[in-house]
Amino acid sequence: SANSRFSTATESSFNRRTPPRVPNLIGGAFVDSKSASTIDVINPATQEVVSQVPLTTNEEFKAAVAAAKQAFPSWRNTPITTRQRIMLKLQELIRRDMDKLAENITTEQGKTLKDAHGDVFRGLEVVEHSCGMATLQMGEYVPNVANGIDTYSVREPLGVCAGICPFNFPAMIPLWMFPVAVTCGNTFILKPSEKDPGASIMLAELAMEAGLPRGVLNIVHGTNDIVNAICDDDNIRAISFVGSNTAGMHIYGRACAKGKRVQSNMGAKNHGIVMPDSNKEATLNALLAAGFGAAGQRCMALSTVVFVGDSESWVNDLVERAKGLKVNAGVEPDADLGPVISKEAKERICRLVQSGVDGGAKLLLDGRNIVVPGYEKGNFIGPTILSGEEIFGPVLICMKADSLDDAINIVNRNKYGNGASIFTTSGAVARKFQTEIEAGQVGINVPIPVPLPFFSFTGSKASFAGDLNFYGKAGVNFFTQIKTVTQQWKDLPSGVSLAMPTSQ
Numbered sequence: 001s002a003n004s005r006f007s008t009a010t011e012s013s014f015n016r017r018t019p020p021r022v023p024n025l026i027g028g029a030f031v032d033s034k035s036a037s038t039i040d041v042i043n044p045a046t047q048e049v050v051s052q053v054p055l056t057t058n059e060e061f062k063a064a065v066a067a068a069k070q071a072f073p074s075w076r077n078t079p080i081t082t083r084q085r086i087m088l089k090l091q092e093l094i095r096r097d098m099d100k101l102a103e104n105i106t107t108e109q110g111k112t113l114k115d116a117h118g119d120v121f122r123g124l125e126v127v128e129h130s131c132g133m134a135t136l137q138m139g140e141y142v143p144n145v146a147n148g149i150d151t152y153s154v155r156e157p158l159g160v161c162a163g164i165c166p167f168n169f170p171a172m173i174p175l176w177m178f179p180v181a182v183t184c185g186n187t188f189i190l191k192p193s194e195k196d197p198g199a200s201i202m203l204a205e206l207a208m209e210a211g212l213p214r215g216v217l218n219i220v221h222g223t224n225d226i227v228n229a230i231c232d233d234d235n236i237r238a239i240s241f242v243g244s245n246t247a248g249m250h251i252y253g254r255a256c257a258k259g260k261r262v263q264s265n266m267g268a269k270n271h272g273i274v275m276p277d278s279n280k281e282a283t284l285n286a287l288l289a290a291g292f293g294a295a296g297q298r299c300m301a302l303s304t305v306v307f308v309g310d311s312e313s314w315v316n317d318l319v320e321r322a323k324g325l326k327v328n329a330g331v332e333p334d335a336d337l338g339p340v341i342s343k344e345a346k347e348r349i350c351r352l353v354q355s356g357v358d359g360g361a362k363l364l365l366d367g368r369n370i371v372v373p374g375y376e377k378g379n380f381i382g383p384t385i386l387s388g389e390e391i392f393g394p395v396l397i398c399m400k401a402d403s404l405d406d407a408i409n410i411v412n413r414n415k416y417g418n419g420a421s422i423f424t425t426s427g428a429v430a431r432k433f434q435t436e437i438e439a440g441q442v443g444i445n446v447p448i449p450v451p452l453p454f455f456s457f458t459g460s461k462a463s464f465a466g467d468l469n470f471y472g473k474a475g476v477n478f479f480t481q482i483k484t485v486t487q488q489w490k491d492l493p494s495g496v497s498l499a500m501p502t503s504q
């Protein structure tokens with residue numbers, strides 16, 4: 001299909017292949033990898049092979065790093081206003097191509113077109129935010145710290161930085177990374193998810209069209225080997241990672257041992273607490289959207305609901321409403337939720353549901369055997385709701401608590417700390433929840449409290465490793481280092497004193 005071709009250079013060898021090969025981007029050129037090993041990118045609604053991702057060779061990886069290193073000196077010396085203007089142009093181009101980007105995401109990732117638009121839009125907001133980078137990275141100045149001496153600090157780029165992406169937000173997460181990094185004056189190596197790399201290529205094409213110079217943004221594809229090469233390469237100063245705990249903690253350990261900065265956003269198990277005084281209608285709708293939107297494949301999805309006291313009886317209404325959700329291919333206009341990413345993911349989810357049932361949980365709604373007409377081969381799972389003890393699985397688990405304290409304890413027992421929400425009309429309850437809950441992103445009558453880019457994405461506990469979070473002020477700090485300058489401009493003193501200088 002037209003959607004699976006890369007517009008970059010239609011005559012290029014990667015486009016002549018069937019299926020097309022996803023190109024690398026090295027030093028401003030979209031190039032076909034010489035590697036003979038590839039991974040199929042599969043449309044999860046149809047099993048059609050959309051394209052093939054190369055396992056980039058070590059030589060090609062080194063060439064990408066060399067290109068980024070070579071581009072750095074002139075890019076860091078490019079005025080910040082010029083760098084901001086490229087972002088201003090990029091946001092315009094992303095808006096222009098929003099539909100194409102969303103279509104590609106639905107083809108490769110499976111989420112509904114409407115949800116795919118949200119994926120792009122949430123990333124676009126980071127590009128918009130990067131347009132104000134000059135203000136965000138302003139330094140500090142104290143005049144006359146001693147007689148004729150001033151001290152000031154400036155934020156400077158690090159050099160070559162890298163980003164490693166997960167499958168679930170093919171546009172938003174690359175856009176969490178490279179716009180902030182490059183507008184701060186760094187050059188970048190992006191490693192998209194091997195499951196859905198198309199959006200990254202389209203975004204890079206737009207960045208080049210917006211005027212990003214050659215070598216400032218590079219893309220290499222692959223899996224574990226290329227990730228390890230990124231961790232080990234001494235020319236790379238910082239790594240942004242988003243994905244699972246297994247990969248994230250491996251990358252954090254390996255790259256930190258090499259002296260790199262790492263920000264690692266990882267897995268989650270987010271809880272929503274429902275108080276009996278909450279607005280029932282709004283709360284149930286919020287739970288459906290946050291539990292089953294994107295087929296539960298959001299790191300801020302609500303996967304467990306804790307009903308406090310009398311709200312427990314709402315479970316039946318939740319099940320009834322979940323039955324009404326339409327499972328279909330993401331391209332179909334009536335789809336509420338699309339397929340999960342792969343056959344393996346579907347098998348894993350079904351296995352977890354079964355182990356919950358075997359462990360005594362009650363299956364209130366079973367979406368495992370769903371068949372979607374016209375898409376019989378798709379990796380579909382309908383909304384599934386379990387009640388009883390907590391089990392680990394990407395389905396909505398409903399639990400009961402006698403009091404708010406019990407509910408808070410249930411949430412805080414879990415090792416993750418990405419997000420947690422409460423639904424209530426009581427300010428006192430909300431305030432207690434906000435204070436005592438051990439999650440980095442708290443929602444009060446808000447099911448998916450992902451902060452906009454002037455704040456940061458602040459997962460905590462096992463959901464994050466590192467010191468400086470993604471985007472917002474922390475994101476700018478992550479991609480810059482402080483230089484503190486002490487200057488003396490006065491008629492210089494005569495004579496020598498070897499005593500420690502003090503400010504008098």
Ligand code: NAD
Pocket residue numbers: 164165166167168169191192193194222223224225227228242243244245246247248250265266267268298299418457459463
């Ligand atoms: P994943 O960890 O399997 O893959 C992420 C990236 O790491 C990919 O680019 C992959 O090639 C690479 N990778 C995977 N295993 C590796 C290994 N052993 N060694 C080196 N590299 C490896 O994650 P995924 O399945 O693509 O994404 C889903 C996960 O991401 C979920 O756990 C979800 O909660 C999490 N996530 C978290 C956030 C957040 O902000 N906290 C956001 C989105 C997704």
